[in-house]
Amino acid sequence: MALVTYVEHDGARHEVDVPVGDTVMQGAVNNLVDGIVAECGGGLACATCHCYVDEAWAGKTGTPSTVETEMLEAAAADVKPTSRLSCQITVTAELAGLIVHLPATQF
Amino acid sequence: MDTNAPIQIPSHVPPELVRKLGITESAEFLASPHKFMAALHETQPPIVFSYGDHSPPAWNLLKYEDAYFVLRHPEFFTTEGTGPFPRDPNDYWKIIPLEIEPPDHRKYRALVDPLVSPKAVLALEVSIRAFANELIDNFIDKGECEFAKEFGRPLPVGVFLDLMALPRDMMDEFVRWAMGLLHAQDRVIAGQVMAEVTQYLNKVIAEKRGVLDGGMVSAIVNGRPGGEEMSARETFGFLFFVWIAGLDTVFATLNNIFVWLAENPERRQEIIDTPDNINNVVEELLRVFTVTFSGRTVRDDIELRGIKMKKGDKITSILPACNYDPDAFPNPAEVNFHRPRKPVLTFAGGAHSCLGAHLARLEVKICIQEFLRRIPNFTIKPGAKIEYWPGGVVGPKDVPLAW
Ligand code: HEM
Ligand code: FES
Numbered sequence: 001m002a003l004v005t006y007v008e009h010d011g012a013r014h015e016v017d018v019p020v021g022d023t024v025m026q027g028a029v030n031n032l033v034d035g036i037v038a039e040c041g042g043g044l045a046c047a048t049c050h051c052y053v054d055e056a057w058a059g060k061t062g063t064p065s066t067v068e069t070e071m072l073e074a075a076a077a078d079v080k081p082t083s084r085l086s087c088q089i090t091v092t093a094e095l096a097g098l099i100v101h102l103p104a105t106q107f
Numbered sequence: 108m109d110t111n112a113p114i115q116i117p118s119h120v121p122p123e124l125v126r127k128l129g130i131t132e133s134a135e136f137l138a139s140p141h142k143f144m145a146a147l148h149e150t151q152p153p154i155v156f157s158y159g160d161h162s163p164p165a166w167n168l169l170k171y172e173d174a175y176f177v178l179r180h181p182e183f184f185t186t187e188g189t190g191p192f193p194r195d196p197n198d199y200w201k202i203i204p205l206e207i208e209p210p211d212h213r214k215y216r217a218l219v220d221p222l223v224s225p226k227a228v229l230a231l232e233v234s235i236r237a238f239a240n241e242l243i244d245n246f247i248d249k250g251e252c253e254f255a256k257e258f259g260r261p262l263p264v265g266v267f268l269d270l271m272a273l274p275r276d277m278m279d280e281f282v283r284w285a286m287g288l289l290h291a292q293d294r295v296i297a298g299q300v301m302a303e304v305t306q307y308l309n310k311v312i313a314e315k316r317g318v319l320d321g322g323m324v325s326a327i328v329n330g331r332p333g334g335e336e337m338s339a340r341e342t343f344g345f346l347f348f349v350w351i352a353g354l355d356t357v358f359a360t361l362n363n364i365f366v367w368l369a370e371n372p373e374r375r376q377e378i379i380d381t382p383d384n385i386n387n388v389v390e391e392l393l394r395v396f397t398v399t400f401s402g403r404t405v406r407d408d409i410e411l412r413g414i415k416m417k418k419g420d421k422i423t424s425i426l427p428a429c430n431y432d433p434d435a436f437p438n439p440a441e442v443n444f445h446r447p448r449k450p451v452l453t454f455a456g457g458a459h460s461c462l463g464a465h466l467a468r469l470e471v472k473i474c475i476q477e478f479l480r481r482i483p484n485f486t487i488k489p490g491a492k493i494e495y496w497p498g499g500v501v502g503p504k505d506v507p508l509a510w
Contacts, residue, residue, distance in 0.1 A: 039457060040450075041220055041225065042224060042225050043465050044448075045450055045454075045464065047450060067386075070447040070449070074449050
């Protein structure tokens, strides 16, 4: 397990113990965190699992693939340098304490 | 508009938007359905009110953006009662999960989603590949095949039986039922088949009760959405819909793609030469050969793109046309395997986004890879003419190939 904190757009924080090996997206949907929709279920096909990795963690979550970067263009909210599709971040022990911020909308 | 038509056009619909577009039935559509879809963007406004001989009047959405809006706003547009199968009002059952709306909808999807997640379907890859090769073995030495019958039909049925954990010996029966239900122009045949399917599904439901075999029938029969028991009708409606949704769609998609592959040797070679790009190939072919539609009903009076719609109006998202929207996919008729990735509407979107999308993608990918590996050069059998099925799943009737 690794503790991941999801900060909703309105400031609400959800602290979730996510099993190592699950994705940040799964940690959210399995715990009813509203800010992640994930309508394709992690298939890198919908861009509704958009999140902003907290600045302090930005270097530790890896870099997006080309397909992920292209899919991010379809995200509804502003895309920033820290934007990721949360289904593409796998939770590892090193990510314990990870904080991600969720956009106002996924549509 | 044909004023003799026995169609009641509601008074709030502007007459200039009323037409018979001919989707799924006109001669122009049947001659080349996907060209027809692409051309709608040049000849039609974004939203029209269309009816046909076999389709009741509905707002037809052609724009990608509008379809996405409707699909992603179940609070304005509902799936209730829109399922594509006529049911006896005295013995009514809901098509599940399609006709269940959020938030309850999630409880039903949660039972089956894990079996077809991107990760879960990868576990089926080896067996799908083996099955594709078995089918090819049966006809490769003949130098020809009727692709739809010998490959396009059995492949999704076999994969589906595995996913359901049902015996492969049901293959022929399933093929016959699927054909009967969706393509029988004859209501009597459709009715008979429906009775046989109902009997079979009820038998399977009884057999799988209490059996946890990892298959989807077991997951549905023994599943408790939100912790509550499903009624017999719900279980049936769930199983029936998964059954119907997972067969004909993949069949039609494969058939469309293989007609195109047969007619485009240079593009076939491009696919063979760029094996690492296969996922983009699949996504692009799914975009240009979108096979189905999405129906909704307006919950309360609402305005969309300046058009006033009334409570109870029907809406059909013309997904195959939306995927040719030049505002979403520039130069849309060009089959371009290097487009920037963007969500396609092939599997719709929103909460009801296709359950089987990742499985379908995998099936299409494996079929293209294995067929082209074993039979890299083929054509449509000389002299053959490709004809299309009318109706809600767009695809050719026969695909005679020769090599
Ligand atoms: C290329 C093949 C396929 C295509 C083009 C396709 C297309 C679609 C579309 C457009 C919808 C949305 C309908 C709506 O919103 O009104 C849908 C839903 C659905 N599909 Fe598929 N489908 C395919 C394969 C499959 C497979 C293989 C399965 C089963 C294993 C499946 C099961 C379902 C189910 C159960 C739903 C309803 C989802 C819900 O309401 O939550 N589909 N499909
Ligand atoms: S869940 Fe669809 S792209 Fe991440």
